[in-house]
Amino acid sequence: MIDVLIIEDDPMVAQINQKFVNSVEGFSVVDIATNGQEALFSIENKKIDLIILDIYMPKLDGIAFLKKMRKTRHNIDVIAITASKEADIIDQVLKLGAVDYLVKPFEYERLKKSLDHYKIRFRLLKKNPIIKQEDIDKITNGFLNQSTGIPKGLQKKTLEKIRSFLKEHKGQSFSSEEIAKNMDISRVTVRRYLEFLESTGEILLEIEYGSIGRPTNLYQYKGL
Incomplete structure (x- = not known):
């Protein structure tokens, strides 16, 4: 099971995302944080494999949270979900290690594709200490059929x-x-x-x- 932390300051959006993520086979939301400060506490005290991250939040925003998390050497994967379309913000988030970036509002089918793709990545990298090229290709976007989330x-x-x-x-x-x-x-x-x-x-x-x-x-x- 892939344990998920949702970081979202809007309670209604957080609940909707939680319900959807839990409906996708192989995923379980183990905690919800309303800002980056709460999230830092969560990752220190719970097993988290994947973070669903909003960028605009009070106290500690998404980018500041990512920087702090990386400084503390928590190598947790992140899918960013945000209204921000600014190129510099997208660039920063991706450079800080986000595996995907979704712009609000989005179709939930798009989030499912992101989760399904992440599940492939997670299983492959956890399965063996040595990964073959064809397996690397399966988790590289350029080698995946983006309409289905399966290899070409x-x-x-x-x-x-x-x-x-x-x-x-x-x-x-x-x-x-x-x-x-x-x-x-x-x-x-x-x-x-x-x-x-x-x-x-x-x-x-x-x-x-x-x-x-x-x-x-x-x-x-x-x-x-």
Whole structure:
């Protein structure tokens, strides 16, 4: 589970954001701060993986908060959500380590894409100490299909079809060949989608060693 801190001085907006973030699979809001000072206390006392940050706030604004947080060596990821469109502010926020920047008002589908993309990044970087180039490409915006949040070359419909099959059979393990037969899709194609789902942590990969021949990769739905 990805633990989230929301920093937002408008209580109504904070509650809406909290409800939405909690509705996205794999995320849980563990605290809400109304300004940067409260947020500094929160990060010192709670496990936080991701911060949803407003910029314009009383007492300690978003940029001042980011600078203080980095000085205290808290390497927490940040998604900025703000009404500010000024280039210098955007530049500062990104240089201070924000992984995304959303301008208010925004469509909540845009925030979901940001969270889904972050989830891929989070799972990949937490999974192994050594990351391959193809995995780096999966968390680099330039290599992602921005309309779907999945790597280029993969289709959302096919991904959902394979994901739904595995969800419906949660607790059971399947080889790529078995899934291909059930889905009426080529085995080579299925393997590409399974590799993507496995890289995000959504499915588990088990290797079954037989008495003869090559081992078989088995996949099982885990969820996030």
